[in-house]
Amino acid sequence: MNTYIYMIRHGESPKTEGNDSTRGLTEKGKVDANKVTELLKEEGLNIFISSPYRRAVLTIEELAHLSGKEVIIYEDLKELLFSNEDKIIPDQELYPAVQKMFSDRNFSLQGGESVTDCQKRSVVVLKEILTEFKGQKIALGTHGAVMTLMMGYFDSDYDYEFLMKTSKPDIFRLELKDEQLIEVRRIWTE
Incomplete structure (x- = not known):
C-alpha cells in the first residue's frame, strides 16, 4: 500500500513583521491558501502535519478544518x-x-545549521511519518529549503536549482512505497 505525501510549501509571507517563526501570510498568501484548499479538498487527505512556523500552519489549516481534522505539529519540520x-x-x-x-x-551561517544537519533532522521525522501513517494521504505544511532537502533525500535532482524554481505556495505530491519514491507530481499551478 502506497503512501502519498503532499508537500505544501507555505504561501507568501511578509518579511516585515514579527520574527521568522511567527510571521503569518500576506493578503496574497491568504488568497493562495484558499486556492490550496480548493485544489486539494477532493484528494481524500486524512492526515495534516506541519512545521511549527505560523505561515506553514496557516497555509493548510483551512484544508484540515474542512476535513474535520487538526494540524499535527512536528518541531523538526x-x-x-x-x-x-x-x-x-x-x-x-x-x-x-x-x-x-x-x-x-x-x-x-554563524549560529545556524548546515543543509546536511537540516536534512538529517527532517528526514528522521519524515521516516517516522511514513511508518506511523503508512498507506495514508498526508498534507505536510512546509518551507522551500526543508522541503527540497526532504525530497532530495530520495532523489538528488531535488537541489538548489529545483528550490529556486518553486513558488510560494507550491504543492508536490510524492508517492512512496515504504521509503522508496515512486513518483512526484506538481499540483500547484499559478
Missing part, C-alpha cells in the same frame, strides 16, 4: 535554521547564503 536567532533575514542576504549552503553542504 521547521525551516532550515539560518541563525541561532529567530530573526527575519532579507532575501538579498538569504539567497546567496542558501546557494552556498547547497554547494557546500556542511557550510552554515
Whole structure:
C-alpha cells in the first residue's frame, strides 16, 4: 500500500513583521491558501502535519478544518535554521547564503545549521511519518529549503536549482512505497 505525501510549501509571507517563526501570510498568501484548499479538498487527505512556523500552519489549516481534522505539529519540520536567532533575514542576504549552503553542504551561517544537519533532522521525522501513517494521504505544511532537502533525500535532482524554481505556495505530491519514491507530481499551478 502506497503512501502519498503532499508537500505544501507555505504561501507568501511578509518579511516585515514579527520574527521568522511567527510571521503569518500576506493578503496574497491568504488568497493562495484558499486556492490550496480548493485544489486539494477532493484528494481524500486524512492526515495534516506541519512545521511549527505560523505561515506553514496557516497555509493548510483551512484544508484540515474542512476535513474535520487538526494540524499535527512536528518541531523538526521547521525551516532550515539560518541563525541561532529567530530573526527575519532579507532575501538579498538569504539567497546567496542558501546557494552556498547547497554547494557546500556542511557550510552554515554563524549560529545556524548546515543543509546536511537540516536534512538529517527532517528526514528522521519524515521516516517516522511514513511508518506511523503508512498507506495514508498526508498534507505536510512546509518551507522551500526543508522541503527540497526532504525530497532530495530520495532523489538528488531535488537541489538548489529545483528550490529556486518553486513558488510560494507550491504543492508536490510524492508517492512512496515504504521509503522508496515512486513518483512526484506538481499540483500547484499559478
